[in-house]
Amino acid sequence: MLQQLKARSILVIALFLASACSRLGTSDGDEGPPRSIVSTIAGNGTIGVAQGDAKKTGFVLPVGVSSAQDGSVLISDAGANAIYRLASGKIEWVAGKTTLTDGTEGASGGYVNGPVAVAQFYRPVAAVERNDGAILVADNLNHCIRIIQSGSVRTYAGSTDPGAADGN
Numbered sequence: 001m002l003q004q005l006k007a008r009s010i011l012v013i014a015l016f017l018a019s020a021c022s023r024l025g026t027s028d029g030d031e032g033p034p035r036s037i038v039s040t041i042a043g044n045g046t047i048g049v050a051q052g053d054a055k056k057t058g059f060v061l062p063v064g065v066s067s068a069q070d071g072s073v074l075i076s077d078a079g080a081n082a083i084y085r086l087a088s089g090k091i092e093w094v095a096g097k098t099t100l101t102d103g104t105e106g107a108s109g110g111y112v113n114g115p116v117a118v119a120q121f122y123r124p125v126a127a128v129e130r131n132d133g134a135i136l137v138a139d140n141l142n143h144c145i146r147i148i149q150s151g152s153v154r155t156y157a158g159s160t161d162p163g164a165a166d167g168n
Helices: none
Strands: 006-015 020-028 035-042 062-067 073-077 082-087 090-095 124-129 135-139 144-149 152-158
Touching: 035 073, 062 124, 073 124, 073 135, 082 124, 090 135
Parallel strands: none
Antiparallel strands: 006 020, 020 035, 062 073, 073 082, 082 090, 124 135, 135 144, 144 152
C-alpha cells in the first residue's frame, strides 16, 4: 500500500548559486514522525531569464522570495534586475527590463520609472505585496524603495544617492 504524504510549506528559499528557489516543508505520514522535505519549486539550475514552466526555466541571481496574498510567490532576481511571480507552476514576469547580454552575465541595471515593460531596477533584493496589491521593491543599488502599482513602477522612498536622511 502506498503511503500518501500531506506536505505543507514552511519556508521558501532563494538559492542564488543554484539559480533556483526551493521549498522546505514537512510531511505527515501514517507512520513515524514528520519528515523534512526540500523540493525545487522554480528554476532548473541554469542561468536565464525566467518565464513559463517553473521547473524548466532559470534565473540569474534569485535572492529574495516572499508570499503574496493569493498564495503565489514573488521572486526578486538581482542578476536579471527583475521581479517575477510563481503561481500554479508557472513563472510570470512582473516588472523590470531584462535584457541579457549573452545569456550568462545577467541584465544591465538601471533606474527608470514608468510602465513595467520599460522600468528598470538595479539589483532588486526583495519584493513584498501590500494589502492593496501594490508591490514594494527594495532596489538595492539604486538606494531606494520602488512601488509597482497599476502597471507602472515609480520611486516610493529614497533616491539614487546613497546615504541616510529623514524626510519626504
